[in-house]
Amino acid sequence: MFRLEAKKPSLCKSEPLTSERVRATLSVLKGVLTSCYGPSGRLKQLHNGLGGSVRTTSQSSALLANLSVTHPILKILTTSVQNHVSCFSDCGLFTGILCCNLIENVHRMGLTPTTAIKLNKHLLSLCTSYLKSEVCGCRIPVNFSSTQILLCLVRSVLTSKPACMLTRKEIEHISTLILRAFLLTIPENTKDHIILGKSIIVPLKGQRVIDSTVLPGILIEMSEVQLMKILPFKKSDSFKVALFRVSLSGDLSDTGEGTVVVNYGVSLENAVLDQLLNLGRQLVGDHVDLVMCQKVIHPSLKQFLSMHHVTAIDRVGVALMEPLSKMTGTQPIGSLSSISPSSYGSVKDLCTEKFGFKWFFHLIPNEETVCSLLLGNRNDTVWDELKLTCETALHVLQLTIKEPCVLLGGGCTETHLAAYIRHQILHWKTREENNTCKYKTLNKPESILKDGWCTQTELQLTTEAFCSALESLTGSLEHDGGEILTDMKYGHLWSVQADSPSVVHWPDLLSRCGCGLYSSQEELNWSFLRSAQRPFAPQPCLPHEAVGSANNLTLDCFTAKLSGLKVAVETANLILDLSYIIEDKN
């Protein structure tokens, strides 16, 4: 009997952003993101409440992957941040917070969404073209002949993740390792275009951070007993390698739906084993020295191979297959029938390594583009965080090699950019004072403004909303009641501790700006970021000598930050543009 149930009507909500509940959840999400931001950000313990493992983190990728948000608006936001992070690894929190700030500010100032959206787009293009231009005052070109800037970049990534629990010495050690691992992935003989190798992170959980190290080649973890069985390796200049993707465990391939019927006395297992041994004979005949298998090798085949002095390594795992095939130049073999000689590759040497209580089988390549970063940290939760951080740092370095420049970090780029935009708008205003409602001479050709669809007040308010979104983002770097200041020359960020005396000589209280480029000993004027801003022209074009001398700068990845900015503004625009939410209740 069929039972038909009437469909429930869809639920339609108009103007979702005006709802009090939506705003409340949005501000909870913003609170979560904001409190994680920066080197002194607070950590979050992610757990299932039932006694499972606990993840302590302040990184957006770990955080958002575990947040299960229910509201569609929040889903849009978290998804676009996650998409950004999956492409660029860095600046996830930046994107999320900026997006929340923009939405909040537009609402607070009572702007009409359509105008705000258009103007936001305009302001975004102003930002991106400035950041990409030569005169940009917060961008530093990367000089690959020295490691200084790259080290600063890596160090900044490590410093901004407090849950790694690294001391200063450990940060130095890990930064150097990451940079070395990255440099090892660059091939020495480049032709037309570079194909970067791969750094594999090998866990040394429970061991000291200072014991972490980088080795060229690939390490496969093994128990001591297993390793003793395959020792000693023979001496040779080069080892011929065969890499199997297919299981050599001797089991039958999946019969699917059908059933295999065998006569009593016929052993399928023996039949497969015979096939395996034939394969072994071919390998021995082809003078293979090392056989590796992603899955399991049958013990009899192993015994056969070791009798013929062929080293057999099984259970390599799927994660290592690609780097192994890349490094040795093998074609992973997917069938048992016959092997074409072109699938074999080679390695330079084999050896064993021991770190702490772990043993590894070490393959040393002929050409070093694959390396292993052995990473230790005291316990699981901080190790997970450190691993994610190292991956981010390696990715950031890769992005930097594509676009060889970096942005000033520590909030200086944001305050500088806000000052620049304010000044651009004001600059235009003073020039056009007598020419109301005709915006044609704005230094960027903006057809939208020409049409006269927005008033000067709207433009001013939207600019204010945009700039204060950037500025309050930098305010989120401060978590302990301190104040944020900006100087009136460079537009950089300066922070001052909570409970500081009110009337002071600023240079005594401040030391260096957020990115560490400028010192307070220069003749500068400061103002509180929260107070009303007087527009000024931030000094463009970084002086080269300043960049050259400073070796402890805080830097951000250019590509990641630029994309974060775009994603934040576009997502905010999308959310502001929503007028209905239609929910299917069935």
Add this chain to the structure above:
Amino acid sequence: MARRGVSRRWHVGLQQLASFAHAGSSLLGPVRSPKFVVDGEGPESVLVSSAARLLERLDLSSAVGQLLREAVRAQTDAYGTGAGTLLSLAGAWSSAAAECLHLGVPVPAIVSGMSEGLATCLEEVVALQVPLHTVCDQTDSTQMPAGPGPVGVGVGPFPQSPLGAGLMPKERGLHGTAPQASATSSFSGTPGKSAALFRPQAAAGTDNDPAQTAPTPRTSLRAAPGCRKPALTHSRHCCRAGGAPGTTGRPGGGLEQRAVTPRAHTCKDLAELAAGLSHGDASSMTLAEAALRLQRRQASVRQGGGAVPLTFDVSRVFTCCLPGLPEAASCVCAGFVTAVSAAGTPVPEDVQNRPLRVVLIEGDLTENYRHLGFNKPARAQTVSESTETLRQDGAEELWADRVLQVLAQFRVHLVLARGSVSERLVARCARSKRLLIGWVDGTVLQAFAEASGAAQVAYVTQVNEDAVGSGVCVAFWSGPAGGAGDGAGSRAIVLQAEGVNLVTAVLASPAAAQLQAKEDGFWACARRLHHALQEQTVFLGGGALEFLCLGHLQVLAEQPATEGDRVRSGGLPIAAAPRPAACPALLRPTVLRGLASGWRQYLSTLARNAAGRSSAFEAETFIQRHVQSAADSGSPSSYVLNEYSRLSGGILSPGHSSHPDGGPRVYDTVTPKVEAWRRALDLVLLVLQTDSEIVTGRGHTQVRPQESEGFLFL
């Protein structure tokens, strides 16, 4: 998803951490009070006597509890010791951090201040390192006979007394070992002499001669093969006159001696080192020491009697627990000992005490066992004309026939398997005078493979002449020599082979509940010894380290803020300075005092455990007085070195003021100790910096109303 905030001033996580740690406070130090953990619903109860075991049993479902358990487990896995220190310090430091928060110190200042404080303390305690480069085994294992057959070093049941515990077992242990010494062939030592005999009554500490702990020249002359640098150390010890009468009475009296003793003196004797590392568990340490000696002797035999470096490979040491036997039956045996019940095996008379040919199986020895990763075809049917042959047990019988055939063909009488063994096969093998032993550890198999020349195989069908080893002997374990193990009967069997690198410590206890604790105690001692010998250095222990840190922090906290670190250096919580950003000078003393209070609490817990509750106050004034004099002396490290005996005596045996020399020295391992501190502080700082918990996977409905307070939903 729900999110729960953590109150700013009263950090819940820190409070939880402190309360968890409090539960383990009686398990710290040499004198412990074991606890019974009772299942509230069932009749089960477990006796725990170490912090790591306690945490395994506690219900730590909260996030902080999980992190604590994880930290302790990581420490235990890596070093096998230091879990108690970690737990205690984590608790003390979390209270200290909570106190700092309450005083209004911002979180980054606490984080940086405490990390900096610990870092300077770690630099400071280097002064208390005792190098072991010259340590040698004065009693070089001449007492133990070689050759197959069960041998052992007996250990009596000793009360765990903090005083004199280091030496008593040695003397008792000798009763069991001396009579057998004549069986030794490879060494030319005088049987029955050990360092313990050369320093009788040292533990009693009735005379003040500081040189008594040193090996006398007579001992040094008897240079054993393993002794690399037999040096005469008399003059060095004379310099260490810190405890000499006259100067000990007044605090700060170490000033004039500071120049004379710039470093902790070295430890030269293995027995002294072992006693110092026993931390009150002398009987376990005696076993561990005996295991070390036995291992070295085995290594020396393998190398043809040459000198072997003084190291301790704990991966080749095993334990075998035998409940129901008196404690005196505990001993150390060469080879592998396994309880008969565990093997489930009747041992045929014929296989005993003669070299056997052996096969090593690296999996189960059953008909339907297949190697890991082999998937049985799910849809295979076997058809046959007669139904009889398809019966399951028929198949097993056939398989057993084949196995026996192979064993007979290669004249194999002993099979060791890593996994389970088919009972039917065991019974059939027993009839044909063959022995099958299951559940043998992989390392044991490896050791026998090395010693007997066998190769490990997965299936019996793989056996060929190359895979068969020879020369393995099986015997019943007869208890330690000297009759201490009467009644051992046929409880366990011993497997031995010429040159096998294996030592088993047999642990016996009349109460089965105690065995776990005894096993843990043995491993803790063995791992400590291992780390000490591996690092070639130890710390002066017994509270000296913590004293030094306390004194050092006191000096630091009293230092006026220098011009260099102005107020403004703290104004940069954002990245200009990498973590830890410098702690503001104004707040630093507060934070450092907090850090110091952790060690203070640690020391007073030690003293309280050692002396009972009554003298807790006394202990605290004692600590306070000495910390102040250490700080006043200008150089806390020299003070601690000079006053060492009195300090450690005061902590570990308060009330025994009649021992100005404090009895034997106590040592601590270096990396495990330091790492325990780091882990404890890391845990506290991790919890401190956490401002909210995010509970995943629970919607509005799943959070019960009574606990929904404080939750925010997304």
